[in-house]
Amino acid sequence: MLAYICSRLLSLALSLAVASVVIFAAIEVVPGDPAAFMLGLNAQPEAIAALRADLGLDGSLVERYGSWIVGMLTGDFGTSYTYRVPVAELVADRLSVSIPLTIYAMLLSTAIALPVGVIAAARRGGPTDLAVMGVTQLGIAIPNFWFAMLLVLVFAIGLRLFSAGGFPGWEAGLWPALKALTLPAVALALPQASILARVMRSSLLETLGQDYIRTARAKGLNERQAVLRHAFRNALIPVMTILGLQFSFLLAGAIIIENVFFLPGLGRLIFQGITQRDLIVVESVVMLLVFAVIIVTFLVDLAYAAVDPRLRRR
Incomplete structure (x- = not known):
């Protein structure tokens, strides 16, 4: 029974790892810039760049993925771009x-x-x-x-x-x-x-x-x-x-x-x-x-x- 549980736990961990990569990749390839979307069509490039830096969108994909995973493991899901509150609070309410x-x-x-x-x-x-x-x-x-x-x-x-x-x-x-x-x-x-x-x-x-x-x-x-x-x-x-x-x-x-x-x-x-x-x-x-x-x-x-x-x- 213990060996069976350990094998299922290993399968669970591998499934979560693969799912995290797929989810991150699928959402990141969606066209459009969240910062530009939030500021509107007439936003200045400098304002968009500043907002991207504030939202943590200016890092590489690997850095952003690593930061996201570490945050998920520690209970920090990040901050909502729209509501400007921790995602964990939004999720808990919902x-x-x-x-x-x-x-x-x-x-x-x-x-x-x-x-x-x-x-x-x-x-x-x-x-x-x-x-x-x-x-x-x-x-x-x-x-x-x-x-x-x-x-x-x-x-x-x-x-x-x-x-x-x-x-x-x-x-x-x-x-x-x-x-x-x-x-x-x-x-x-x-x-x-x-x-x-x-x-x-x-x-x-x-x-x-x-x-x-x-x-x-x-x-x-x-x-x-x-x-x-x-x-x-x-x-x-x-x-x-x-x-x-x-x-x-x-x-x-x-x-x-x-x-x-x-x-x-x-x-x-x-x-x-x-x-x-x-x-x-x-x-x-x-x-x-x-x-x-x-x-x-x-x-x-x-x-x-x-x-x-x-x-x-x-």
């Missing part, structure tokens, strides 16, 4: 929205998908299974931003149960904050729940066809006991992969939803950084999102080892 939104959506997705997938597998070929497959196919096909706007029309404008957007802040109280995140979380969760339910069904059906399940039935276990006591745990292995990918997708891919609902999260911060040519914000936030994706993948691998004893002997 994480207080993005992380709860992601967790909320994940809980909703899992709470819906797992029982639905189990019921569909247990009633394979029946009306319930066909209905589940049809609804999940529709959930996968519908874009989440369109579904988000539909939720706003029905529950915010029509029924007036929720606000159409904005975030009051956690200082306003737990319920107002969660209420503001409910529609965005549902918009993010239902398409992911459709995918997860189909994976749960397929995995459980495959597991139910194994020899040890037939042996358990032959020993007198009914269908419910065979599914819940024997098949369910082994069927969770591919489901955990999807859960890890979904957490990463929900955290990194909520840019459109956060803009639909005017939520001050990481997705909206990246969008603003791109439109304002705030390269240090975009680099740092994207690197943090990549780090989150890799960490989640690492945790999923550890969960694999906990579920499947064969991995511990590697």
Whole structure:
């Protein structure tokens, strides 16, 4: 088990190193000068040069990359070109929205998908299974931003149960904050729940066809006991992969939803950084999102080892 963890940690470190180079190179080749963009079209060359020096843009690519990496490792993400405040402060403020939104959506997705997938597998070929497959196919096909706007029309404008957007802040109280995140979380969760339910069904059906399940039935276990006591745990292995990918997708891919609902999260911060040519914000936030994706993948691998004893002997 220790050797397995060490190998995964080495893979994690290498992935982060490669990702940092790719992110820095991709953002640096974007045309345009942030200093010239900030000062406008009529800015004097001397003013642009002075601003570039102030922002640390006059160094070589190697120097700037090294400075950025050292800062990231020490918790100093640099200073935003636009807001003139530390990027760490901007990220901390936005994480207080993005992380709860992601967790909320994940809980909703899992709470819906797992029982639905189990019921569909247990009633394979029946009306319930066909209905589940049809609804999940529709959930996968519908874009989440369109579904988000539909939720706003029905529950915010029509029924007036929720606000159409904005975030009051956690200082306003737990319920107002969660209420503001409910529609965005549902918009993010239902398409992911459709995918997860189909994976749960397929995995459980495959597991139910194994020899040890037939042996358990032959020993007198009914269908419910065979599914819940024997098949369910082994069927969770591919489901955990999807859960890890979904957490990463929900955290990194909520840019459109956060803009639909005017939520001050990481997705909206990246969008603003791109439109304002705030390269240090975009680099740092994207690197943090990549780090989150890799960490989640690492945790999923550890969960694999906990579920499947064969991995511990590697």
